[in-house]
Amino acid sequence: MSADLADILTCDGLAIGHGSKVIMERLTFGLAPGKILAVVGPSGCGKSTLMRALGGLDEPLAGTSTLFGINLVTASSKDRAAVLRRTGFLFQGSALFSSLTLRENVEMPMREFLKAPQREIRQLAEYKLALVGLADAMDKLPSEISGGMAKRAGIARAIALDPEVIFLDEPNAGLDPLSSGRLDELILRIRESFGTTVVLVSHEVSSILRIADLCVYLDPDAGTMGAYAAPKTFLQAGNHAKAHAFFKQTV
Amino acid sequence: MTDGLMRVVIGGTWRLDDPLPTIAVKGDRVRIESSDLTFFDSSLPAWIFGNFKNVRQLDLGSLPPRLQSLVRIAEKASVNDHLGEVPGVLAQFGSWGMESAGSWGRSFNHIGNTFMGFARVLVGRAKVNWMDFALQLQTAGVDALPIVALLGFLTGLIMAYVGLIQLRQVGATVYVANLVSLAMTREMGALMTGVIACGRTSTAFASQLGSMNVSQETDALRALGLNPVEYLAVPRILAVTLMVPLLATFATFIGVFGGMIVACAGDLSIEQYLTQAVRAITFKSFLVGFIKSIAFGFIAAWAGCYRGSVAKRSALGVGEAATSAAVLGITLIVVSDAIFAVIFNLFDL
16 A cells, blocks of 8 residues: 555545545555556545645645655645646536637647647647547537537646646546546547556546556545555455445445 | 658657647648657647648558557547537528527516516515525615715716806806706716616626526526526515615715715805705606616616526626626616606606
């Protein structure tokens, strides 16, 4: 369970919560580059809070977490910006900017961080949108597309700068099985093509079994992680009783 | 280029931060090869995809498999969820016509629902959020007193100033009190308060109801068997329709006072001004202003509630709803003021 020096992402004795209220504590694990980690657990157990803490969006209540070997809480603003430049986020509601078209949404981080001319930024954005299957919807506004398309557009924006780590919060939530399956394929394809490390929060056990290499099960009763292993091992009786029960109930 | 086949050789390092080369694609058969390709990120497949996506025959066979796959993925992945074709000009004109007709239909439907809601309130069958009603009496009424006072005072002051300059030329400065009192009572008190209600209350209602649309709260009300117009719009409209006449009356008196400051600083005494003002303000002119202010209050509140209820489900939609509520409200107030002028003239009011 302990973190390895080669890990791209680590947390050691991490405690997370809202305000001063601790939801989860004593979280210690690491993730090697190119792996897909799923964070699972019952609703309200702190999955999204953990993901935000790992990605440096929220400060943990105790313990340390590092991304690319840098602790985002103590890092200088320059180091922090450099780390965030190497990460991408997909939020639960996609969080696309509603006043911008899909192309403009994907172009936005490129404009902020790349010194490329408009023509090249446009070309890159079109490629990223084509990659997620939205080549013909580039000039649509977020309000004009379906939930599945919004998720894919959110992923296109998350991978705009070729991040080494992407954080996906409930990518399959609210999607039909077909769209959910397509999204799983897309995540696998991004990992295979770019070697991207993926941290995802999900309730969809079938999706986790399909794509995740490792799985952290958060146990709300114990207030800490109940298991950290390959998701398939949770299906076998005798292994990690609570995680096994969670997987068996939801499969 | 040989036998109509364009041969492109790529190599070196390709990074997002580096400038991409430009290329003029000739012919519809292209073969891309690599030589000493040391590193590439998504800038290279994006460059190939962007420059050669319209080529009929693109041969990537000699490229590294990962690069081939990244280009092919983008080509194949353009599968979309039921996106329509771009319509022609005639179809767009037709859509605009249909949309306009639909918009008018929705607005009349909302007005109808609002009056039905009022009728149900009168017979005691409406499910209305009375907490909202009380809150709006406070926020749309009492809280608006300072801004109404300021603008009413300045309006009276400006009218008296302009009036004095003109009336002094004919030696009739005493009539500045009549001018200010009559204008404030019949017209400006109600109009200014209506405009303030549009800028302050309409936009707030549009934002509130639009945000509720975004977060599906109005859907939740429907699911509970409640009519959103009755539950949300009726208490708001009722509160503003009651408060705007009171505010307009207040603005009228403050405006007359503002006029007195200027008039008395110049040619008139306080007694002269007040005597003339009391003579000028008849019950008829007060009634005209009061009736108008009731209508303006209803229009301002209805415009906000209507635009909020039809707002698009996005942050942009809420902003648009707030803007269009103010525009719709002010436009309808000015149009109805003109209609009132004709009607009151016909009835000799």
